[in-house]
Amino acid sequence: MSRDGADVRAVMQDPALRSALKLPHAAPGQRIGLLGGTFDPPHKGHLTVSLMALRRLELDAIWWLVTPGNPLKDHAPDDLGRRIVAARAMADHPQIHVTAIEATLKTRFTADTLAILSERLPGVNLVWLMGGDNLRQFHRWRHWRRIADLMPIAVYDRPGSTFIAPAAPAAQALRFDRLMERDAARLPTAAPPAWVYLHGPRVALSSTQLRARRNKSAATS
DSSP: OOHHHHHHHHHHTOTTTGGGGSOOOOOTTOEEEEEEEOOSSOOHHHHHHHHHHHHHTTOSEEEEEEOSOOTTOSSOOSOHHHHHHHHHHHHOOTTEEEEOHHHHHTOOSHHHHHHHHHHHSTTOEEEEEEEHHHHTTGGGSTTHHHHHHHSOEEEEOOTTTTTTGGGSHHHHHTGGGBOOGGGGGGGGGSOSSOEEEEOOOOOOOOHHHHHHHHHHHHHHO
């Protein structure tokens, strides 16, 4: 059995975690933000941007999509169950829901996950949330144009991306589909492709940095 398969099986066998393999509830007309990642580990930056998106986009909820892995990264993430537990502890907000639905769907790429969610949630206004650092490399993602055509995208500013990200290849290709930031609340119901770049509090934290600290601490202990 693969590492991903073993992780999913362990989550299925844990009553406290099993619900994370299902979709959170959503009703037609609701506005749901989707924040994907390995959350290895989750940190206050994830929470900060989620709270900003809830307010600026007038969302009903945000789902943290804890992925089994990331095809753009060359390391295997921590155990899925531990990441779900850590994400739940970090979120700790009634409008933020943690789900590992990608493990159930067995999808590997974001475009495939979002296509299935769009089909399964008719009438729900879904918004893909991504950082400016991801916008800088968005053109490298598998079927990135398909993602842009599936649902609106909200990009939150990240340190070092304020000026570079809006000039990146994907941002330039979609430049005529960009909403003014003052119109951010219109984004969830806008017909895709549509996107907005949100400026706000920036947390100079990343999962990569936190993993490096964790590994360094483990190596010296």
